[in-house]
Amino acid sequence: xxxxxxxxxxxxxxxxxxxxxPAGRLRGAAEGIRAYRLIAAMWIRSTLAYRASFLMTxxxxxxxxxxxxxxxxLMFSHxxxxxxxxxxxxxxxxxxxxxxxxxxxxxxxxxxxxxxxVRDGTLDTLLVxxxxxxxxxxxxxxxxxxxxxxxxxxxxxxxxLPALDVHWTPLRALMIPLMLLSGAAIFSAVFVAGGAxxxxxxxxxxxxxxxxxxxxxxxxxxxxxxxxxxxxxxxFVVPLAFVNWLPAMYVLGRPYPLDLPGWLAFxxxxxxxxxxxxxxxxWRAGVRAYRSTGS
Numbered sequence: 001x002x003x004x005x006x007x008x009x010x011x012x013x014x015x016x017x018x019x020x021x022p023a024g025r026l027r028g029a030a031e032g033i034r035a036y037r038l039i040a041a042m043w044i045r046s047t048l049a050y051r052a053s054f055l056m057t058x059x060x061x062x063x064x065x066x067x068x069x070x071x072x073x074l075m076f077s078h079x080x081x082x083x084x085x086x087x088x089x090x091x092x093x094x095x096x097x098x099x100x101x102x103x104x105x106x107x108x109x110x111x112x113x114x115x116x117x118v119r120d121g122t123l124d125t126l127l128v129x130x131x132x133x134x135x136x137x138x139x140x141x142x143x144x145x146x147x148x149x150x151x152x153x154x155x156x157x158x159x160x161l162p163a164l165d166v167h168w169t170p171l172r173a174l175m176i177p178l179m180l181l182s183g184a185a186i187f188s189a190v191f192v193a194g195g196a197x198x199x200x201x202x203x204x205x206x207x208x209x210x211x212x213x214x215x216x217x218x219x220x221x222x223x224x225x226x227x228x229x230x231x232x233x234x235x236f237v238v239p240l241a242f243v244n245w246l247p248a249m250y251v252l253g254r255p256y257p258l259d260l261p262g263w264l265a266f267x268x269x270x271x272x273x274x275x276x277x278x279x280x281x282x283w284r285a286g287v288r289a290y291r292s293t294g295s
Contacts, residue, residue: 095157
């Protein structure tokens with residue numbers, strides 16, 4: 001039986017095309033989106049079957065994530081500025097990062113379970129199904145309760161926007177949805193890249209979380225409170241700064257600590273596309289490198 005499963009997995013991996021035509025990639029993407037939607041819908045129906053439980057867990061998620069902003073409020077009860085930034089400006093950074101990360105966590109947050117599947121061999125059952133593995137892993141146990149994190153981030157952002165001392169222009173207004181969507185895509189790419197790393201490390205969920213949850217925590221504060229080497233790292237190595245720091249500097253009319261050109265504030269969609277492409281390459285490499293446990 002073990003040889004049969006292993007052979008099936010090896011065959012599935014071997015059948016994965018190394019070079020697909022654009023039309024084939026589009027078909028594969030469409031199949032993946034459809035599979036993701038069906039699996040997520042199944043988990044949503046399961047969740048809503050116990051609505052009281054869902055409401056309590058969503059509320060708990062909302063309150064737990066809200067404690068971070070309570071800490072910021074307590075901090076500002078003793079200071080007037082943090083790294084030269086006022087409370088509305090920090091709330092702006094916090095809300096933009098929190099909402100963007102919440103969207104990515106809702107869509108891709110289940111990727112941190114991949115290491116467990118690799119270790120216990122349950123990933124084999126996903127590989128032999130005629131459905132993209134990434135869609136299955138990402139939609140597994142789709143947690144609707146994570147809407148609490150998104151709601152909390154949007155509420156803080158809603159408080160910050162009218163409180164900012166900013167001359168609003170169409171470009172500055174357009175930057176808000178751009179930050180949220182591009183930031184969610186960048187965080188999603190980091191989730192996928194972290195999942196791909198687990199094919200090799202097998203137990204690296206905490207490493208992945210340091211870049212996803214840890215990155216979100218970092219971006220909630222101004223870049224001026226961090227060492228420049230740290231700011232360089234999240235700008236040029238893992239480009240989390242494009243989630244909110246760079247576009248927020250344009251909105252707030254502030255210079256970026258690294259003296260980068262102002263037009264970089266408009267590049268988050270390009271950075272997000274590049275991150276997603278690299279994450280896709282890493283994911284395919286991880287799937288090809290996977291070896292069944294034989295169990």
